[in-house]
Amino acid sequence: MGVQSHESFDEDRLGGRVQAILEAPYWLVSDPADRPVPSVQQYLQDFWARGMSSSSVESYARDLLRWFRFLWGSGKDWNRVTRDDVREFVTMLRASTKKPLRRRRPVPAVNEVSGKPYLSDQYSPRTINHNMSVLFAFYDFHRRALTGPLRNPVPERAGHYGRFGAHRNPEEEYRQGPRADYRQKVPVQAPRSIPDKAFEELFTKLGTDRDRALVAFYVSSAARPSELVGLTNGMVDVGQQCISVVRKGTGAIQRIPASNEAFKWFRLYQESLPGELLRQGATAWWTLRKPYRPLNYEAARGILRRVNSVLGANWTLHDFRHTAAIRMARDPNVSLTDIQAVLGHVHISTTEAYLRLREDEVIERVNQHFVLRAAAKRYPATAPAHPSPYSAADMTELFGGNEWQ
Structure with missing residues (x-):
């Protein structure tokens, strides 16, 4: 078909990059000559203008860069691609390996402590499906703007432009429609949580009051990792035992409860900080080494990586959110709608996943x-x-x- 084989598809060798910029949409996709890709920037500008977050713009930019690297390697023009080119792209992703990790993938593929599989060096079905969704939206934007192909080369599921199942007879059993062509089957698994005994072992390995406070907030408030890292001192209400987080999807500020233990560890952690870091609008989490710097998401992941290396486990920050949700689901005094509100889910069907047996x-x-x-x-x-x-x-x-x- 005139495209490179998966063995020769080296993303770094094909060039191009995604870089942060100071103006909207705050992310720039460049070609191998370090020039902006106009079609991508037009779409990202429109995407950001529709109220999307900077992190979403970055995610879409990286998926589009992967697609354009494929086009650069095969000598195709972005506005002349066909359905066959999309099929070759998906075939390549399924057969290719991602950029090698710093450590060789452990054997066996499942961690003996947590029972969780290790990250694979293959592109996951979710990654491929997300890439297909981004490409469909990209070409749909240029189709409507009359700046690209008049027909979207990315297959869509029947009924995409209308709400799927809108005219279904409510007395009949609901049936999920067929996947769009080249979309991958995604295995349905119950959310993985940390058993109580394993969590106690993990918690005892935390070395500082800051780390204990952070983990205690994670496992009791069910906040997303990035939401909790973004806390400021003014967002912590000790009297009401609540914290205020900026929701990842909507950007809304929501108050959610946390455990008494979390606030105790947080107070002990604050006593170790100098007074100028405790002002109302200052970030709640700081690095331990001087000069003090705000703790970011990667640093929070580093805390758990160090504990995992001691325990021989592969827990993630998101496992704490699953653990908190499942603990609440096991309590008969907490309703499903309560859990939905705490987790910030739009649809209660998403929350129902935590009712499955662990x-x-x-x-x-x-x-x-x-x-x-x-x-x-x-x-x-x-x-x-x-x-x-x-x-x-x-x-x-x-x-x-x-x-x-």
Whole structure:
């Protein structure tokens, strides 16, 4: 088809880069000659003007750079591509490996402590699907602006321009429509959380009050990692035991509760800081080494990486959010809508994922089942009898006599 093989697709070798700039849309995609790519910048400008965050603009810019690197390597013009070129791009992503990590991928592929798989060096189905969604939006923008192909080369799912299932009979079973061509199957998994015992081991390995306060807030407030790192001192309300976070998707400020333990560790951490860092508008999290600098997301990840290296685990900051949500879901006094509000989910169907049984709990109960069966075979006389589903008092009243056995 005239495109490079996956073995020769080296993104760095093909050039181009994404760089931050000081004006909207705050991210710039450059070609191998370090010149801006006009078609991309036009789209990113429109994307940002529609109220999207800077982090979303960066994500879209990196996906578009990957596509243009593919075009540069195959000698194709962006406005003359066809459906076949999109298919070749997806084929290449499925067969290619990402930029090598600093460490060789561990063997086995699943961590023995956490039970979580390690990050793969292949492009995941979610990454490919996100890239397809970005490309569809990119070409749809240029189609409407009459600056690109009159037909979008990226396949779409039937009913894209109308709400899918809008005319479905509500009395009939809902059926999810077919995926668009070249969209990948994404495995559906229950959210992974940290078991209580494993969390206690993790927490004891934290070396400072700052780290303990940060993790305690993560695992009780269910805030997203970037949301919690963005806290200022004025956003921490000790009296109401709430923190105010800027929601990642909407940018709205929302108050969410956190545990008493988190506020205790936070107070101990603040006592170690100089007074000028405790002013109302100052960031709540600082580096430990002087000169003090605001703690960013990568530094927060570094805290967990150091603990993981000691435990031999591969927990992530987002696992704390899952853990907090599942703990709340196990409490009968907390409703599903309460959890939805704390997590900041738009649709309650997203929150329902936390009602699924946790893997470690299922394994524990099934293993106990095996133990009871083995005991019943070995000692049938002492094996616990299955209790009657009927009340003994009701059976006595029905059949008479003494207490019914």
